[in-house]
Amino acid sequence: MATQEAYERTLRERLPRVRERVAAAVRRSGREVGAARIVAVTKGHPEGAIEAALAAGLRDLGENRVEELRRKAPLFANRAGLRWHAIGHIQRRKAGAAARLASLIHSVDSLRLAERLSRFGEAERRRIPVLVQVNASGEATKGGFAVARDLHAALDEIARVTALDGMRVLGLMTMAPFVADETTLRRTFRLTREALGAAAAAGGFAGRELSMGMSNDYEIAIEEGSTMVRLGTTLLGRRPG
Ligand SMILES: *Cc1c(COP(=O)(O)O)cnc(C)c1O
DSSP, rough: OOOHHHEEEEEEHHHHHHHHHHHHHHHHTTTTSSSEEEEHHHHHTHHHHHHHHHHHTOOOOSSHHHHHHHHGGGGGGTTTTTTTEEEEEOOOOGGHHHHOOOEEEEEEEHHHHHHHHHHHHHHHTTOOOEEEEEEOOOOOOSSOOOTTHHHHHHHHHHHHHTOTTEEEEEEEEEEOOOOOHHHHHHHHHHHHHHHEEEEEHHHHOOEEEEEOOOOOTTHHHTTTTTTTTEHHHHHHHHHHO
């Protein structure tokens, strides 16, 4: 298992370059510096990776499994500024744990999950900050509201999510096809941006966040309007095991 020092070395080598690439893509998109932030995806990595990420100045960390978040988050409970992002599919019975631990849930992929989160938020007298996950590629294997299949039907469903009292919808999240040409990637990200515009125009949105882009496609995602890129491999190397 790689040590904290090894992760610190990896980040010293990689993070400046990734930050440069993010900044350059933001400029190409015609937006202000800082318009896209990095969520460092620590899933599958040991605690040393999290220590190293914090030491490198990263504050937004992502986990895709609630169980792993549940194990790791308490170990870093007192770290100033650390924000956990829940980025993977959430089983409904784990909705409360995700809402308690994460500063932002990126992956509200069904109305039923949204209702569960909203009930939790209402019980706690707060609004749970979330993003609605959309399937903008049309791939059958991808979760989320099916904007690629039927945009209007999906927007109607998303409106039902934003109308829930116990959460605050800050924007949309998408996963692009893992192996895809640039044209397909751009189309996926653009459709997500357009869906956000349409959904926001219909009302109920508290934010304009677009969580899109991973290690292999983040520059394209930023050019197409991403405000949060979820980066694992390109920052921390391959996940062990
Ligand atoms: C693992 C994961 C990522 C990061 O993937 P990399 O290719 O390692 O950058 C991003 N988003 C989600 C939802 C993930 O599960």
